Each structure stands twice: as structure tokens, then as C-alpha cells.
Amino acid sequence: MRVYTSGHFPPVELVSESIWTYLFDTTRHDPTLPAFIDGPTGRTLSRAELRDLTLRLAHGVRSLPEGARVRRGDTAMIFSPNGPGWPIVLLGLIAAGARATLANSAYTAGELAFQYIDSGARLLFVHPDLVGVAKEMFAQLGVPEAEARKRMVLLQFEGGAEAARKEGIVAFDDLLGHGALAEGERFSAEDAKKETVLLCYSSGTTGKPKGVETTHTNLTSVVAITKPAQAHLKPGQDVMIGVLPYYHIYGVVKLLLFPLYMGFPVVIMPKFDPDRFCYNIERYKVTAAYIVPPIILALIHHPAVTKYDMRTLSTISSGAAPLGAEIVDAAVKRLNSVGANITIGQGYGLTETSPVTHVLPPAYHLSKLGSIGPLLPNLEARLVADDDGDVVVDAKDGERGEVWIRGPIVMKGYLNNPTATANAITPDGWFKTGDIGVRDKDGFYAIVDRKKELIKYKGFQVPPAELEAKLLQHPDIVDAAVVGIDDPAQATELPRAYVVHRDGLSKAPKSFPQDVQKWIQSRVAKHKFLRGGVVVIDVVPKSAAGKILRKNLRERAKEEVRVSGQAKAKL
DSSP states (O other), rough: OOOOOSSSSSSOOOOOOOOHHHHTTTTTOTTSEEEEEETOOEEEEEEEHHHHHHHHHHHHHHHTTTTTTOOOEEEEEEOOSSOOHHHHHHHHHHHHHEEEEEETTTOOOHHHHHHHHHHHHHEEOGGGGGGHHHHHHHHHHHOOHHHHHHHHEEEEETTTHHHHHTTTEHHHHHHHOOOSSSSOOOOOOOHHHHHHEEEEEOOSSSSSSSSEEHHHHHHHHHHHHHHGGGOOOOOTTOEEOOOOOOSHHHHHHIIIHHHHHOOOEEEOOOOOOHHHHHHHHHTOOOEEEEEEEEHHHHHHHHHHHSOOTTTOOOOEEEEOOOHHHHHHHHHHHHHHTTTTOEEEEEEEOOGGSSSEEEEEGGTTTTTTTTOOSBBBBTOEEEEEEEEESOOOOEEOOTTOOOEEEEEEEEEETTOOOOHHHHHOOTTOOOOOEEEEEETTTTEEEEEESSSSSSSSTEEEEEOOHHHHHTTTSTTTEEEEEEEEEETTTTEEEEEEEEETEEETTGGOOOTHHHHHHHHHHHTTTTTGGTTTTTEEEOOOBOOOTSOOOHHHHHHHHHHHHHHHHHOSOOO
């Protein structure tokens, strides 16, 4: 067995306790320091105010009527775009000893219903704009309207009481107004290792999305081991911008928990808009940004970069999808041309690893261009060339292999899915990432391929099997297969469907591909749209065992893109 450890960062001291207790250790940072700033309004929450509000929320959810009441071990769902109420709700639930399941704010009622039921949620924090979706979800589940109203809290921080009363649901302000816990729920070291605190959902290559059980120790560990790779960031000096969605583990860990641990404020944006992003950098003197490749592309091309003062921005770290060296080079040149002295690195991780396992430190952003960086401390890694037989074969030096990770950040498992957990984590604790990597002589890694069939659209997971199941509900489709096609212009993959028409290829209407694209848009979240197009074919290629030969379709897609000169479909 060939096991790698970090050759760049010495091990750090780890703690097993409630992540709430860990983050609000008053000996670490001045309580008067700002914790979060609402980008649109400038409303600032200090660390002390945030702590108080989380304890009020914890008391509030424990005091709700039976049926909606949340106590230790119970689950509540957050269904909202980013906003200043997000850290209060998340950390308040944790202070109550509860677990939070984070739902994509683009979900349809059907997608939301699956996660609500699968996670065992008792209470739903919902943004005002999403109340209609939440009501439709409860209706689909057969929950009486009066009962559904009791289970919803309007997630509008300050000033939402009237809107909540109009909807007949619990107001956020009211939940905070009836007292506070003296302190957050305490967890012993053993309990912190085994009790779930976050339930994010990860899409597998087959079946429904799976709930990833992230423990308190997973979270205290991931923020601690990330610090050495980000040691250039200083409390009282640096300011981060929080544009990645908090319902995604990348956003919630790197732009909510980690900066709170480190002691610098985050400017919260509800969504990415190039103009507002650059405006906020100027207004709040932002120094650091965790983002994804499509945002970096926007910074290369959008005129807002020259419209606002970007000189304070010094560090960008990209994740969720691979970032090409050419894009890094173009972004550095563009931002430096407007006076920013920028370094751009990237990291790597998965929901199942809480999420980050590798980070490229700023000092190596040019010499190791395209690398995800070295392994973080306290972790072990393997590159596995073959594990299909009884013997696991590790890759030789310089060869490709599937990245396996072991350490305190590996998830507890998939919720209520022991089979999937056993397939993902070996008996001796190795998590199989499904990504193919290489390691150079200096201990820096690069991701070069993916063993899994997941499509990554702008950092979001798109499971082909889920889209195929939806397509087969179309009355004119008798078979379907979905693959990802690379779109360099957007630095992402796009889902493309190959479908068999009930009347055959020759009789399918010319408008059928566009009709299918529009048809599916009301049935899935936006990131699952068939942006790569729909192609009508005679038959979906399959193996003798009936498995879709996606490799054949991916090769076909590459040739189609080469001939047409574009990956993005025209709607």
C-alpha cells in the first residue's frame, strides 16, 4: 500500500466538540469584530451579536409547538438564497443540538419534497420568494395546509413579521424574541465524532441524491486543517466576499464556518452578479474571494472590472470544478491591469470530505499553475490504479490513479444508505473520490479525469440517471442517455441528452430537441437544464448487460462539438 501524507504542512491539533462551541470560543477573537455584512444593505453583525442571535434562535426552535419543535438530534431544513439570516439559522440550529439539511434554492417542489422526507426534517426555514414552492411541496406530500404553516419559518432577517403574518407562518423576528439559551448544546468528544450536524445532498450516478452525514468533528477538523494553507489571511485586516451559495458545502464551510473561525468578516451576496460583485469589492474593500471557474471567466470579460476599484482584492481561490491554466493566466493579467496584485489558486474536495482536501497556497500560484495543491495536514491519500479485483493496486510514481482520502474530515456515511456507504468507504476508512489524479515529485496533485459519471455544471452535481428518468416520462421518448460535454467558453460541463423518439429518428419532428429542452425545465432545478442540447438518435448504445455506453456517447459529443464549433445549445 502506497500512502501519502502532506509534505508541506505539519499536523495540527484537532478538537472534537460542537462546531458551535468551537467557533464561538471567546478566547480566539475579539467579540466586537464584524462577522457578517449584508452586501445590499451594509447591515453588520458582530461576533457577539451573532452569538446572541444564535442562542435566541436555538431557544425559539426548542419552544415551537409539538410537531415543529426542534431539539437535539432533530433536523430542520434551510431553503433560501444567501442572506444575513443564514448564519443565524444554521448556527442557531447547531446551538440547539440539531442538524441542518441545506436545500438548493432552485429546487422544484418535487425535488424539495424528496430531501424534506429523506432527511426527516421537522421544520422549514424558507425565503419569502420561495414560500410558494414550499407550500406546493407540502401539498404534494399531503400535509394539511394548517399543519404546513406551523412547520414553516419565514427566513427574512429583520422586518419580515408582517409578511409572515400575511402568509400565516412563523416570523423570524418572533422566533428570536422569546428568550435565549445560556450556551450552545454541548457534545462530548465521542458524541461529536458520531453525531451528524449537516445533511447536504450529493447526487450519485444512479438513483436519488444521497444525504451526506457530516459530523461536528468533520467540521472542526476541516476548518483547522485549512488554516495553514490560508495563513496569509489575517483577522482585523482581511475581508471575504460570500457569493457562493450557502446551501452548497463549499459555500457553507469556506464562506461561513471557516471565516468565523479565522476571525474576518464576510460580505454576503444573495447571488452572483458581476456588477454588484465588483461594486462590493470596492465598497467593502474586499481582499479575498472563494469562487468557481465561471465567476473567474466573468472577471476576465465583464466591463465591471474596470468600472470599480478592485485594488484591494489580493487572493482568489477557486474550487468545485477544475480551473485551467489558461484561465488563471488571463484572469491574473486582467485583474493586475486594473491595479490588483492578485494570486489565483485552486483547491479540491467533495461533499463527502467536508469538503476540502487540497489547497494550492498563494506562493505557488504560478509555479504550480493548474495544480490543486498539496494534501492538507492530518490527511492521508492514495492513488489507486485498480480496485476492481480482490487486490487494490496503487499507481506508481507519476502515474494516474483514483484519489482515495482518509482522515477526520471523511463523512460518517450516507443517510439511511449502508450499501452506498460501503461502496464509497472501505472497511479501513478510505473514501473513494471517483476522481483520477496525478501527484508530482514535489507532492502537488492535479485532477485529470473522473471515474464517476457525474456531470459538473458550474460546481453543481448533475446525475445523468436522474435526468434520464425524467426524460423517460416524456410521452414521445422511449429511451434516453445523458452525458456531459465540455464548454471551454464557460469553463464547465453542460448536460446533453441523446433520446430515442417513439416513432423513430426519421419521423421525429425537427423541433423535437428544442421542445424537450423546454419541457424538462419545469421539472428540474436550473443547473440540471439540458444546456448541452438534445440529440435524437436511433438507439442508445448499451453493453450486453444493458448498461449505457456513455464513453461512446461522450466521444460522439466531442465530434459533434468539433464540427459545430460550439457546445452550448441554441434555444
